[in-house]
Amino acid sequence: MKAKAAILFEVGKKLDLREVEVEPPRTGEVLLKMGAAGICHSDLHVMTGHLVAPLPAILGHEGSGTVAEVGPGVTNVKPGDRVIPLWRLSCGICEYCSDSRPALCVEGTQIRMTGRLLDGSTRFKLDGKEIKHFAGVSSFSEYSVIPARALVKIPADFPLDRAALLGCGVITGVGAVFNAARVKPGSRVAVFGAGGVGINVIQGAAIAGAEKIIAVDLLPNKLDFARRFGATHTINARETNPVEAIKALTGGKGVEYAFEVIGQPATIRQAYDSMGKRGMAVVVGVTPMTAEISIPIMTLVFEERVLTGSVYGSSRPWIDIPMLINLYQAGKLKLDELLTARYPFSQINEAYEALERGEGLRSVVTF
Ligand code: APR
Ligand code: ZN
Ligand code: ZN
Numbered sequence: 001m002k003a004k005a006a007i008l009f010e011v012g013k014k015l016d017l018r019e020v021e022v023e024p025p026r027t028g029e030v031l032l033k034m035g036a037a038g039i040c041h042s043d044l045h046v047m048t049g050h051l052v053a054p055l056p057a058i059l060g061h062e063g064s065g066t067v068a069e070v071g072p073g074v075t076n077v078k079p080g081d082r083v084i085p086l087w088r089l090s091c092g093i094c095e096y097c098s099d100s101r102p103a104l105c106v107e108g109t110q111i112r113m114t115g116r117l118l119d120g121s122t123r124f125k126l127d128g129k130e131i132k133h134f135a136g137v138s139s140f141s142e143y144s145v146i147p148a149r150a151l152v153k154i155p156a157d158f159p160l161d162r163a164a165l166l167g168c169g170v171i172t173g174v175g176a177v178f179n180a181a182r183v184k185p186g187s188r189v190a191v192f193g194a195g196g197v198g199i200n201v202i203q204g205a206a207i208a209g210a211e212k213i214i215a216v217d218l219l220p221n222k223l224d225f226a227r228r229f230g231a232t233h234t235i236n237a238r239e240t241n242p243v244e245a246i247k248a249l250t251g252g253k254g255v256e257y258a259f260e261v262i263g264q265p266a267t268i269r270q271a272y273d274s275m276g277k278r279g280m281a282v283v284v285g286v287t288p289m290t291a292e293i294s295i296p297i298m299t300l301v302f303e304e305r306v307l308t309g310s311v312y313g314s315s316r317p318w319i320d321i322p323m324l325i326n327l328y329q330a331g332k333l334k335l336d337e338l339l340t341a342r343y344p345f346s347q348i349n350e351a352y353e354a355l356e357r358g359e360g361l362r363s364v365v366t367f
Contacts, residue, residue, distance in 0.1 A: 006059060011048070017348070020131055032066070033067075033367075034065040036365065037063040037364060037365050039354075039365065043059045050286075054114060057138070058124055058138035059140050077151055082156055084154055084317075086137075090108060090150075091105050103315065108135075115134065117145070161339060162335040165338055166325070169338070180314040181257045185208065187256040188210070189214065189259070191213065192217075194261075197285075225361050246258075260285050265291050272295050272307055276303070277305070279303075280305070340361045343363060344365065
Protein backbone atom coordinates (compact mmCIF):
# COMPACT_ATOMS: atom_id res chain seq x y z
CA MET A 1 0.00 0.00 0.00
CA LYS A 2 0.99 3.64 -0.40
CA ALA A 3 1.53 6.03 2.52
CA LYS A 4 2.71 9.61 2.92
CA ALA A 5 5.88 9.60 5.03
CA ALA A 6 8.53 12.09 6.24
CA ILE A 7 11.96 10.83 5.18
CA LEU A 8 15.36 12.09 6.31
CA PHE A 9 17.71 11.48 3.38
CA GLU A 10 20.82 13.19 4.77
CA VAL A 11 22.01 14.86 7.96
CA GLY A 12 21.43 18.61 7.86
CA LYS A 13 18.45 18.38 5.50
CA LYS A 14 14.76 18.94 6.18
CA LEU A 15 12.32 16.04 6.25
CA ASP A 16 11.03 15.16 2.79
CA LEU A 17 7.35 14.29 2.52
CA ARG A 18 7.09 11.47 0.01
CA GLU A 19 4.72 8.69 -0.92
CA VAL A 20 6.34 5.39 0.07
CA GLU A 21 5.35 1.80 -0.53
CA VAL A 22 4.53 -0.02 2.73
CA GLU A 23 4.71 -3.82 2.58
CA PRO A 24 2.24 -5.97 4.53
CA PRO A 25 3.22 -7.10 8.04
CA ARG A 26 5.13 -10.39 8.25
CA THR A 27 5.09 -12.94 11.09
CA GLY A 28 4.87 -11.21 14.47
CA GLU A 29 4.37 -7.76 12.91
CA VAL A 30 1.51 -5.27 12.77
CA LEU A 31 0.44 -2.61 10.28
CA LEU A 32 -0.30 0.51 12.30
CA LYS A 33 -2.43 3.39 11.04
CA MET A 34 -0.83 6.37 12.74
CA GLY A 35 -3.08 8.75 14.64
CA ALA A 36 -0.52 11.21 16.01
CA ALA A 37 3.26 11.50 16.21
CA GLY A 38 5.22 13.48 18.79
CA ILE A 39 7.82 16.12 17.97
CA CYS A 40 10.67 15.00 20.26
CA HIS A 41 14.17 16.40 20.40
CA SER A 42 15.78 13.00 19.74
CA ASP A 43 14.60 13.06 16.09
CA LEU A 44 16.08 16.53 15.80
CA HIS A 45 19.37 15.13 17.16
CA VAL A 46 19.31 12.71 14.20
CA MET A 47 18.54 15.49 11.71
CA THR A 48 21.46 17.57 12.99
CA GLY A 49 23.83 14.59 13.20
CA HIS A 50 24.23 14.58 17.02
CA LEU A 51 22.75 11.10 16.99
CA VAL A 52 23.63 8.62 14.28
CA ALA A 53 20.94 6.58 12.55
CA PRO A 54 20.94 4.57 9.31
CA LEU A 55 19.55 6.77 6.49
CA PRO A 56 17.46 7.37 4.49
CA ALA A 57 14.88 6.65 7.17
CA ILE A 58 11.35 7.52 8.14
CA LEU A 59 11.92 9.21 11.50
CA GLY A 60 9.54 9.53 14.45
CA HIS A 61 9.68 7.45 17.62
CA GLU A 62 6.78 8.92 19.62
CA GLY A 63 3.34 8.00 18.32
CA SER A 64 0.00 6.33 18.69
CA GLY A 65 -2.41 4.70 16.31
CA THR A 66 -4.89 2.01 15.43
CA VAL A 67 -4.01 -1.52 14.38
CA ALA A 68 -4.98 -1.89 10.71
CA GLU A 69 -3.76 -5.43 10.01
CA VAL A 70 -1.85 -8.13 11.87
CA GLY A 71 0.68 -10.55 10.42
CA PRO A 72 0.73 -14.31 11.13
CA GLY A 73 1.14 -15.33 14.76
CA VAL A 74 0.12 -12.02 16.33
CA THR A 75 -2.11 -12.60 19.35
CA ASN A 76 -1.61 -9.59 21.65
CA VAL A 77 -3.46 -7.05 19.46
CA LYS A 78 -6.17 -7.16 16.78
CA PRO A 79 -7.39 -4.78 14.05
CA GLY A 80 -9.12 -1.76 15.57
CA ASP A 81 -7.10 -1.74 18.81
CA ARG A 82 -5.57 1.57 19.85
CA VAL A 83 -1.89 1.18 20.71
CA ILE A 84 1.30 3.02 21.57
CA PRO A 85 4.46 1.79 19.78
CA LEU A 86 7.60 1.49 21.90
CA TRP A 87 10.93 2.70 20.54
CA ARG A 88 12.74 -0.14 22.25
CA LEU A 89 11.68 -3.60 21.16
CA SER A 90 12.29 -6.26 23.83
CA CYS A 91 12.37 -10.06 23.75
CA GLY A 92 10.70 -10.55 27.15
CA ILE A 93 13.02 -13.28 28.42
CA CYS A 94 16.64 -12.07 28.47
CA GLU A 95 18.36 -11.04 31.71
CA TYR A 96 17.40 -7.37 31.27
CA CYS A 97 13.81 -8.07 30.18
CA SER A 98 13.28 -10.45 33.10
CA ASP A 99 14.71 -7.91 35.53
CA SER A 100 12.50 -4.87 34.78
CA ARG A 101 14.75 -3.22 32.18
CA PRO A 102 13.31 -4.17 28.75
CA ALA A 103 14.79 -0.99 27.24
CA LEU A 104 18.24 -2.59 27.64
CA CYS A 105 17.28 -5.65 25.56
CA VAL A 106 19.60 -6.37 22.64
CA GLU A 107 16.66 -6.61 20.21
CA GLY A 108 15.89 -2.91 20.61
CA THR A 109 19.52 -2.00 20.02
CA GLN A 110 19.60 -4.18 16.89
CA ILE A 111 16.60 -2.45 15.27
CA ARG A 112 17.88 0.99 16.27
CA MET A 113 21.38 0.40 14.90
CA THR A 114 20.41 -1.36 11.63
CA GLY A 115 17.21 0.52 10.78
CA ARG A 116 15.78 -2.85 9.79
CA LEU A 117 13.30 -5.17 11.48
CA LEU A 118 14.51 -8.38 13.15
CA ASP A 119 14.55 -10.43 9.92
CA GLY A 120 17.06 -7.95 8.52
CA SER A 121 14.78 -6.24 6.00
CA THR A 122 12.60 -3.13 5.91
CA ARG A 123 8.91 -2.76 5.03
CA PHE A 124 9.34 0.64 3.35
CA LYS A 125 10.42 1.32 -0.23
CA LEU A 126 10.70 4.40 -2.39
CA ASP A 127 11.11 3.88 -6.14
CA GLY A 128 12.03 0.26 -5.38
CA LYS A 129 14.83 1.26 -2.96
CA GLU A 130 14.92 0.38 0.73
CA ILE A 131 13.95 3.07 3.24
CA LYS A 132 15.03 2.44 6.86
CA HIS A 133 12.87 2.24 9.97
CA PHE A 134 13.77 4.48 12.91
CA ALA A 135 13.94 2.73 16.31
CA GLY A 136 11.35 0.28 14.98
CA VAL A 137 8.62 2.93 15.15
CA SER A 138 8.83 5.40 12.20
CA SER A 139 5.79 7.31 13.41
CA PHE A 140 6.27 10.03 10.76
CA SER A 141 4.27 7.93 8.30
CA GLU A 142 0.55 7.44 7.72
CA TYR A 143 1.19 3.71 8.02
CA SER A 144 4.07 1.85 9.66
CA VAL A 145 4.95 -1.80 10.22
CA ILE A 146 5.96 -2.50 13.82
CA PRO A 147 6.80 -5.69 15.76
CA ALA A 148 3.72 -6.71 17.77
CA ARG A 149 5.86 -7.09 20.90
CA ALA A 150 6.62 -3.36 20.74
CA LEU A 151 2.95 -2.36 21.11
CA VAL A 152 1.08 -1.44 24.28
CA LYS A 153 -2.72 -1.46 24.07
CA ILE A 154 -4.57 1.56 25.43
CA PRO A 155 -8.30 2.10 26.16
CA ALA A 156 -10.48 2.31 23.02
CA ASP A 157 -11.61 5.85 23.83
CA PHE A 158 -8.22 7.26 24.85
CA PRO A 159 -7.36 10.36 22.73
CA LEU A 160 -4.59 9.49 20.26
CA ASP A 161 -2.84 12.88 20.39
CA ARG A 162 -2.26 12.67 24.14
CA ALA A 163 -1.50 8.95 23.93
CA ALA A 164 1.43 9.73 21.63
CA LEU A 165 3.12 11.78 24.35
CA LEU A 166 3.05 8.80 26.72
CA GLY A 167 5.25 6.80 24.33
CA CYS A 168 8.38 8.90 24.82
CA GLY A 169 8.33 12.25 26.65
CA VAL A 170 6.08 11.26 29.53
CA ILE A 171 7.33 7.75 30.24
CA THR A 172 10.96 8.88 29.88
CA GLY A 173 10.58 11.80 32.30
CA VAL A 174 8.19 10.35 34.87
CA GLY A 175 9.93 6.96 34.65
CA ALA A 176 13.32 8.48 35.43
CA VAL A 177 11.81 9.77 38.68
CA PHE A 178 9.81 6.66 39.64
CA ASN A 179 12.04 3.85 38.38
CA ALA A 180 15.61 5.16 38.06
CA ALA A 181 15.88 7.60 40.99
CA ARG A 182 12.92 6.36 43.07
CA VAL A 183 12.48 9.88 44.44
CA LYS A 184 11.34 9.82 48.06
CA PRO A 185 8.53 12.01 49.44
CA GLY A 186 9.85 15.19 51.06
CA SER A 187 13.09 15.25 49.09
CA ARG A 188 14.92 18.03 47.23
CA VAL A 189 15.11 17.75 43.45
CA ALA A 190 16.78 19.80 40.70
CA VAL A 191 15.84 19.44 37.03
CA PHE A 192 18.14 20.82 34.32
CA GLY A 193 16.09 21.44 31.17
CA ALA A 194 12.34 22.07 31.30
CA GLY A 195 11.49 21.01 27.74
CA GLY A 196 9.14 18.25 26.62
CA VAL A 197 10.94 15.57 28.65
CA GLY A 198 12.21 17.70 31.57
CA ILE A 199 8.70 18.97 32.32
CA ASN A 200 7.72 15.33 32.87
CA VAL A 201 10.57 14.86 35.30
CA ILE A 202 9.16 17.91 37.11
CA GLN A 203 5.60 16.57 37.20
CA GLY A 204 6.89 13.11 38.17
CA ALA A 205 8.77 14.63 41.11
CA ALA A 206 5.63 16.51 42.13
CA ILE A 207 3.56 13.29 42.01
CA ALA A 208 6.29 11.52 44.02
CA GLY A 209 5.88 14.16 46.74
CA ALA A 210 9.21 15.99 46.49
CA GLU A 211 9.37 18.99 48.80
CA LYS A 212 11.54 21.27 46.65
CA ILE A 213 11.59 21.03 42.86
CA ILE A 214 14.09 23.43 41.34
CA ALA A 215 13.81 23.85 37.56
CA VAL A 216 16.73 25.22 35.52
CA ASP A 217 16.36 26.45 31.94
CA LEU A 218 17.50 29.32 29.72
CA LEU A 219 14.04 30.36 28.51
CA PRO A 220 11.50 32.26 30.63
CA ASN A 221 8.54 30.54 28.92
CA LYS A 222 9.91 27.09 29.89
CA LEU A 223 10.32 28.24 33.49
CA ASP A 224 6.69 29.44 33.51
CA PHE A 225 5.61 26.00 32.31
CA ALA A 226 7.84 24.42 34.96
CA ARG A 227 5.98 26.26 37.75
CA ARG A 228 2.64 25.11 36.31
CA PHE A 229 3.87 21.50 36.36
CA GLY A 230 5.02 21.60 39.98
CA ALA A 231 8.39 23.38 40.19
CA THR A 232 8.65 25.21 43.51
CA HIS A 233 11.65 27.30 42.38
CA THR A 234 13.02 28.29 38.98
CA ILE A 235 16.47 29.41 37.88
CA ASN A 236 17.32 31.07 34.60
CA ALA A 237 20.83 29.77 33.93
CA ARG A 238 21.44 32.64 31.51
CA GLU A 239 21.27 35.07 34.42
CA THR A 240 22.30 33.02 37.45
CA ASN A 241 24.87 30.30 38.15
CA PRO A 242 22.51 27.36 38.70
CA VAL A 243 24.86 25.38 40.98
CA GLU A 244 25.30 28.30 43.39
CA ALA A 245 21.58 29.09 43.29
CA ILE A 246 20.66 25.45 44.06
CA LYS A 247 23.12 25.37 46.98
CA ALA A 248 21.61 28.61 48.31
CA LEU A 249 18.05 27.23 48.01
CA THR A 250 18.97 24.06 49.92
CA GLY A 251 20.78 25.59 52.89
CA GLY A 252 24.17 24.76 51.34
CA LYS A 253 23.42 21.03 51.25
CA GLY A 254 22.57 20.51 47.61
CA VAL A 255 19.79 18.35 46.28
CA GLU A 256 19.17 14.65 46.84
CA TYR A 257 18.31 14.10 43.17
CA ALA A 258 19.53 16.07 40.13
CA PHE A 259 18.22 15.25 36.65
CA GLU A 260 19.88 16.39 33.44
CA VAL A 261 17.35 16.51 30.62
CA ILE A 262 19.23 18.53 28.01
CA GLY A 263 22.08 16.36 26.74
CA GLN A 264 25.19 18.53 27.19
CA PRO A 265 28.40 17.69 29.08
CA ALA A 266 28.41 21.12 30.79
CA THR A 267 24.92 20.74 32.22
CA ILE A 268 25.61 17.14 33.26
CA ARG A 269 28.54 18.48 35.27
CA GLN A 270 26.27 21.17 36.75
CA ALA A 271 23.75 18.50 37.77
CA TYR A 272 26.57 16.53 39.39
CA ASP A 273 27.82 19.61 41.25
CA SER A 274 24.39 20.54 42.58
CA MET A 275 23.82 17.36 44.57
CA GLY A 276 24.82 16.77 48.15
CA LYS A 277 26.08 13.81 50.17
CA ARG A 278 24.41 10.55 49.09
CA GLY A 279 22.82 12.46 46.23
CA MET A 280 22.03 10.93 42.88
CA ALA A 281 22.42 12.59 39.49
CA VAL A 282 20.44 10.98 36.66
CA VAL A 283 21.33 11.77 33.05
CA VAL A 284 18.28 11.59 30.78
CA GLY A 285 19.45 13.91 27.99
CA VAL A 286 21.15 12.37 24.98
CA THR A 287 24.62 13.69 24.13
CA PRO A 288 26.68 12.98 21.00
CA MET A 289 28.09 9.42 21.16
CA THR A 290 31.66 10.48 22.00
CA ALA A 291 30.88 13.16 24.62
CA GLU A 292 32.66 12.84 27.97
CA ILE A 293 32.73 14.67 31.31
CA SER A 294 35.15 14.72 34.20
CA ILE A 295 34.10 14.69 37.85
CA PRO A 296 35.98 15.03 41.14
CA ILE A 297 36.32 11.34 42.06
CA MET A 298 36.67 11.87 45.79
CA THR A 299 33.10 13.15 46.00
CA LEU A 300 32.00 9.66 44.94
CA VAL A 301 33.90 8.17 47.87
CA PHE A 302 33.62 10.65 50.72
CA GLU A 303 30.12 11.84 49.86
CA GLU A 304 28.78 8.56 48.47
CA ARG A 305 27.33 10.33 45.46
CA VAL A 306 25.82 8.39 42.58
CA LEU A 307 26.02 9.35 38.91
CA THR A 308 23.78 7.30 36.66
CA GLY A 309 21.58 7.46 33.60
CA SER A 310 18.10 6.42 32.58
CA VAL A 311 16.92 5.22 29.18
CA TYR A 312 13.22 5.17 28.33
CA GLY A 313 12.34 5.97 31.94
CA SER A 314 13.96 2.69 33.06
CA SER A 315 10.38 1.55 32.55
CA ARG A 316 8.34 -1.61 32.21
CA PRO A 317 5.98 -0.10 29.62
CA TRP A 318 3.22 -2.72 30.07
CA ILE A 319 3.00 -1.68 33.72
CA ASP A 320 3.99 1.98 33.46
CA ILE A 321 1.79 3.09 30.52
CA PRO A 322 -1.45 1.82 32.14
CA MET A 323 -0.30 3.48 35.40
CA LEU A 324 0.29 6.80 33.58
CA ILE A 325 -3.16 6.53 31.98
CA ASN A 326 -4.69 5.98 35.44
CA LEU A 327 -2.82 8.99 36.83
CA TYR A 328 -4.09 11.12 33.93
CA GLN A 329 -7.66 9.94 34.39
CA ALA A 330 -7.39 10.67 38.14
CA GLY A 331 -6.35 14.26 37.29
CA LYS A 332 -2.81 13.83 38.67
CA LEU A 333 -0.80 13.64 35.44
CA LYS A 334 -1.03 16.68 33.17
CA LEU A 335 -1.31 15.62 29.53
CA ASP A 336 -3.77 18.20 28.18
CA GLU A 337 -1.52 21.04 29.35
CA LEU A 338 1.57 19.27 27.99
CA LEU A 339 0.26 19.19 24.44
CA THR A 340 0.79 22.83 23.47
CA ALA A 341 0.42 22.56 19.67
CA ARG A 342 -1.04 20.29 17.00
CA TYR A 343 0.11 20.49 13.38
CA PRO A 344 -1.20 18.69 10.33
CA PHE A 345 1.34 16.07 9.18
CA SER A 346 2.12 18.19 6.09
CA GLN A 347 3.60 20.85 8.44
CA ILE A 348 6.07 18.58 10.24
CA ASN A 349 9.08 20.74 9.32
CA GLU A 350 7.30 23.80 10.73
CA ALA A 351 6.70 21.83 13.95
CA TYR A 352 10.45 21.13 14.22
CA GLU A 353 11.29 24.78 13.55
CA ALA A 354 8.99 25.74 16.44
CA LEU A 355 10.80 23.20 18.68
CA GLU A 356 14.15 24.75 17.71
CA ARG A 357 12.81 28.21 18.57
CA GLY A 358 11.83 26.88 22.01
CA GLU A 359 8.09 27.40 21.58
CA GLY A 360 5.59 25.50 23.73
CA LEU A 361 6.27 22.21 25.49
CA ARG A 362 5.33 19.25 23.35
CA SER A 363 3.61 19.19 20.00
CA VAL A 364 2.28 16.46 17.75
CA VAL A 365 1.50 16.09 14.09
CA THR A 366 -1.85 14.48 13.37
CA PHE A 367 -2.80 12.31 10.41
N1 APR B 1 20.88 25.20 30.68
C1 APR B 1 19.60 25.02 31.00
N2 APR B 1 18.65 24.64 30.09
C2 APR B 1 19.04 24.47 28.82
C3 APR B 1 20.38 24.63 28.40
C4 APR B 1 21.34 25.03 29.40
N3 APR B 1 22.63 25.22 29.11
N4 APR B 1 20.46 24.37 27.08
C5 APR B 1 19.20 24.04 26.67
N5 APR B 1 18.35 24.10 27.72
C6 APR B 1 16.89 23.81 27.73
C7 APR B 1 16.14 24.34 26.52
O1 APR B 1 15.82 25.71 26.66
C8 APR B 1 14.91 23.44 26.52
O2 APR B 1 13.85 23.98 27.29
O3 APR B 1 16.72 22.40 27.64
C9 APR B 1 15.38 22.15 27.16
C10 APR B 1 15.41 20.97 26.18
O4 APR B 1 14.09 20.68 25.87
P1 APR B 1 13.53 20.25 24.42
O5 APR B 1 14.26 20.95 23.34
O6 APR B 1 12.04 20.32 24.48
O7 APR B 1 14.00 18.70 24.30
P2 APR B 1 13.31 17.39 24.89
O8 APR B 1 12.44 16.77 23.84
O9 APR B 1 12.76 17.67 26.24
O10 APR B 1 14.59 16.44 25.03
C11 APR B 1 15.61 16.76 25.97
O11 APR B 1 16.22 14.49 26.39
O12 APR B 1 15.38 12.57 25.42
C12 APR B 1 16.41 13.50 25.42
O13 APR B 1 17.18 13.54 23.11
C13 APR B 1 16.48 14.26 24.09
O14 APR B 1 18.62 15.18 24.63
C14 APR B 1 17.24 15.47 24.53
C15 APR B 1 16.69 15.73 25.92
ZN1 ZN C 1 11.77 10.98 22.37
ZN1 ZN D 1 15.23 -9.06 26.18
